[in-house]
Amino acid sequence: MDALTYIIGGVSLAVGIVAGKFIFAKNTQKQVEDAESQAKKILADAQTNSENLKKERLLEAKEKFVQLKAEHDKEVLERNKKINEAEGRIRQKEQSINQKVEQTEKQIKENDAIKDNLNRQIEVVNLKRTELEKHQEEHIRRLEKIAGLTADEAKSQLVESLKQEAHTQALALQQEIIDDAKQKANKEARKIIIQSIQRTAAEQAIENSITVFNLESDEIKGQIIGREGRNIRAIEAATGVDLIVDDTPEAIILSSFDPLRREIARLSLQRLVADGRIHPARIEEVVEKTRRQIEEQVMEIGERTVIELGIHGLHKELVRLVGKMRFRSSYGQNLLMHSREVANLCGIMAAELGLNPKLAKRAGLLHDIGKVPDEETELSHALLGAKLAEKYGENPAVVNAIGAHHDEMEMAYVIAPIIQACDAISGARPGARREIMQQYLQRIKELEALAMAYQGVEKAYAIQAGRELRVIVEAEKVSDADSDKLSFEIAQKIMTEMTYPGQIKVTVIREKRAVNVAR
Missing domain, CATH: 3.30.1370.10 (K Homology domain, type 1)
Incomplete structure (x- = not known):
């Protein structure tokens, strides 16, 4: 019973397995059929899409072709239009050239006709000139026969007579002009000078x-x-x-x-x-x-x-010297104020005479520039000023006017006498200058220069109105014994070379300093 049951169970299992395989096979076949139908459907859809895409691309290509063709046609039309316009311009130029050629040919024909006419007239004139020359020669022979002189002799006598008469008249006219000019020159000169002085308001600073x-x-x-x-x-x-x-x-x-x-x-x-x-x-x-x-x-x-x-383009060094004049005096008169006054007078006077007022004003400002040099020289202030002006590139007329305003240089330009006159006008104003002050200043400067000439002297100052000369020496170069000797030598030289009132005390100062810095 157990064996039968076991067999029956085995048979049932075998039948179940067979039945399962049959069902699986049936399902697999169905899936294959579904896959094939689906593949056919996909293939059909793909063909449909491909056809549609192909049609779209064909349509786009046709549209692009139509567009390009339209653009090409448009370019061709524009090019043809330009070619037609160029051809029209060329035809117009050809017509214009033809017209000019016709006119030129016509003018040449007219010129030829005029030339022929002129040639005929020239021939007639030559014939008439020949006849006139014959008549003139005959007339001259008759005159020579009557006067007993040749034509050249008569001409020479006539020229000499006219020359003497013209010379006499020219001398008389020249004398009249000179006399008239002398009468008017003084009057005009006074008028110009008075106007220049009146138009220049100058302060008198002593x-x-x-x-x-x-x-x-x-x-x-x-x-x-x-x-x-x-x-x-x-x-x-x-x-x-x-x-x-x-x-x-x-x-x-x-x-x-x-x-x-x-x-x-x-x-x-x-x-x-x-x-x-x-x-x-x-x-x-x-x-x-x-x-x-x-x-x-x-x-x-x-x-x-x-x-x-209103002076432009002046060298910086000359500008500095002009400013330095503010602290200098000329015969008691402030040098800068004097130079400004001379510059204004020169500008006005040059304008009245029809000359260059800017150039004259420039020369007037710089005329005393030699009085404020950085180094003392043997040259006079006029020649030194001219040298400085030339060194710093001033106009030759300005250089000559500076050097000639005291007659130490020959006047080569018209503005030179104007500078000289204006300098005299400025100095001649009432109260403008004092000779005594200038002499005093000159003596003080000479006193200091005398001391500075010695070796080892650092500074020299004349104080107490020139009654004392204070000399400061360099301690490294001058010893105490040398200081006594230097004081004596300077005093002796002052007595032998200078003229002065009263007495002058010479003080030599020697100071030794030791300086250190604590940091």
Whole structure:
């Protein structure tokens, strides 16, 4: 029973397996059929899409072809249009050229006819000239026979007679013109000079040899003098200006012949008093700083002067010398004011005479430039000024006018006598100049120059109105014994070479300093 059951179970299992395989085979066949039908469908869709795509591409290609063809036709039309226009222009040019050729040929024919006519007229004129020459020769023979002179002799006599008569008349006319010019020249010259003076308003500034420095209180005088007078001595040694501290309330007098030194001393004192620190080292520092500031101020004054006078293109060094004239005097008259006045007078006078006023004004401003050189020379100020002007590229007329305004150079240009006249006018104004002041300044300058000529001398200042010469020497080059010898030699040379009133005290200062800086 168990075996039968086992067999039956095995048979049932086998039948089940067979039945399963049959069902699986049947399902697989169905799937294959579905796949084939689906593939056929996909293939059909693909063919349909391909046909549609092909049609679309054909349509696009046709449209593109139509578009390109239209553009090509348009370009062809434009090109044909341009060709037609060019052909039309060419035909017009050909017609114009043909017309010109016809006109030229016609003109040539007319010119030929005119030429033939002129040739005939020339032949007639030549025949008539020949006949006239024959008549003239016959007439001359008759005249020579009657006068008993040849034609050349008669011509020479006539020319000589006319020449003598013309010469006599020219001399008479020349004398009349000269007399008339002399009568009018003085009158016109006075008129021009008077007009020039009237149109130039000039200030009369007389340079003094002192400057008053005002103080807020008399207590500051003690600080300026310093212990045992060391501060005031340091100021005098650094500036070359004599400080006079007297009973004048709230004032100190600065005395020096040189306005530039007085200005440096005044500004230095002003800074020292404002700062409150007054001692020898500080004094030297402030004086040196003030000296540099004055140099800048000199340049500013020169630039402002040339701008106000309308002078352009002046060399920087000449501008600096013009500014330097502000601190110099000429016979007591401020040199810059004198030069400005001369420049204005020259410009007006040159304009009245029909000359170049700008050139004359330029020469007038620079005519005394030789009075403010950086180095002393043996040349006169007129020749030195001409040399400086030539060095810095000034016009030859300006150079000649500067050198000739005191007749030390021959006048080669018209503006030279104008500069000379205007210089004389400016100096001749009432109160403009004082001869005594100029002589005093010259003596002081010579005194300082005499001391500076010795070796080892660093600075030399004439103070106390020229009654004392203070000489500062370099300690490395001059010993104490040499200082005594130098003082004696300078005093002896002053006595033998100079003329002066009273007596002159020569003080030689030798100071040795050792300076180190702690950092």
